[in-house]
Amino acid sequence: MSTTNKSRLEALAIEVIYRIFDYLDAETILFSLRCVSKQLYSVAITYNRYELDFRYMLKSDLPVIARIINPENVVSITLSDELRTKNQIKLFFFSLSY
Known part of the structure; x- marks a missing residue:
């Protein structure tokens, strides 16, 4: 029997995590949450509603x-x-050309 401890965030449905991501900036998603676990990494990669505002990055x-x-x-x-x-x-x- 496997005993894995999932965080409460990881236990949420992907659709719910997407809704949470809707309120976060891209840096928080990519540089913080994406690094928490393999599941959040996958969710961050497939999240399809990024709004990038490079004025503040x-x-x-x-x-x-x-x-x-x-x-x-x-x-x-x-x-x-x-x-x-x-x-x-x-x-x-230039970055997109790579």
């Missing part, structure tokens, strides 16, 4: 996120080429 996170998320799973992207986020749009499209 570190520039170094942009290529990492572009590699992790399947473009088909993104519903919106906000990019900026302001002083704080200079060349972000160019970097984003």
Whole structure:
């Protein structure tokens, strides 16, 4: 008999976890929750409602996120080429080419 301890979050149906993800930013999902367990890793990879707002992300996170998320799973992207986020749009499209 196997005794596995699932967290209460992992015991939820995938649809419920998706609803929770709807209220979180991409960095929290990808850099925190995805690393908790294999199940949450799988759910984060298949989650198909990512709204990416790169105005508030570190520039170094942009290529990492572009590699992790399947473009088909993104519903919106906000990019900026302001002083704080200079060349972000160019970097984003360069990251997608890999």
